[in-house]
Structures are given as C-alpha cells and as structure tokens.
Amino acid sequence: MTSKLHTFLSALSCEQYTRLLSRSLDSKLSFSERLSFYTHHILCVVCRRYRRQILLIERMAQKVAGADYAKDKQERAGSAGGELSAEARERIESELSRELATRCNKPNG
Ligand SMILES: [Zn+2]
Secondary structure, three states, rough: OOHHHHHHHHOHHHHHHHHHHHHHHHHOOOHHHHHHHHHHHHHHHHHHHHHHHHHHHHHHHHHHHOOHHHHHHHHHHHHHOOOOOOOHHHHHHHHHHHHHHHHHHHOOO
C-alpha cells in the first residue's frame, strides 16, 4: 500500500465513522465512503463496538415498532421529516429499558 493511500484510508475519525454509520442505515454509501468506513471499522475496536450496539438498537426498534418503524425509515430516506407515533416511541423505550436491564444483570454479558 502506498503511503498516500494509507493516509487516505486511515484519515477517517471516529466522529466521521459514526456519521457514515448513521447514513449507511438509511442510504447506500459511495464506494470511497465504504472503503474509508470499513478500513476504520477494521482498525478501531471502539467503533466496532458502537456499530454492534447501534445495529442491536435498530433491530429492536424494528421488532417493537414493526410497520411504524419501516414507514418512518422509508420517510427518512425520502426526506428529512418523518416521526414515529407516540405509541411506537413508548414501545421502543420500554423494550430498550427491559433489554438493557436484562443485559446489565448478566454476569458475563
Ligand atoms: Zn473509531
């Protein structure tokens, strides 16, 4: 690997990684963004852990909110607007609290 390419690949900060991660949940990243993203992903254990947690929350939100969440995600992809219903938000919050309580009480979790 040339040093110029190496500098480019490792130049992504953790903050930039998290921004790309958020965007990648709603839309497809460009090739160069994906390249930088996965290079940082391989090199940074903190961001790998963060991504796992975000994906867990995403899956739980999908599970709890069901159709509301899918609709909201579609709206977010299409425009900046879109809100979950109050009922869906409550369900997500209570499910997250329950899941976090379960995980925090596990001896090896
Ligand atoms: Zn990082």
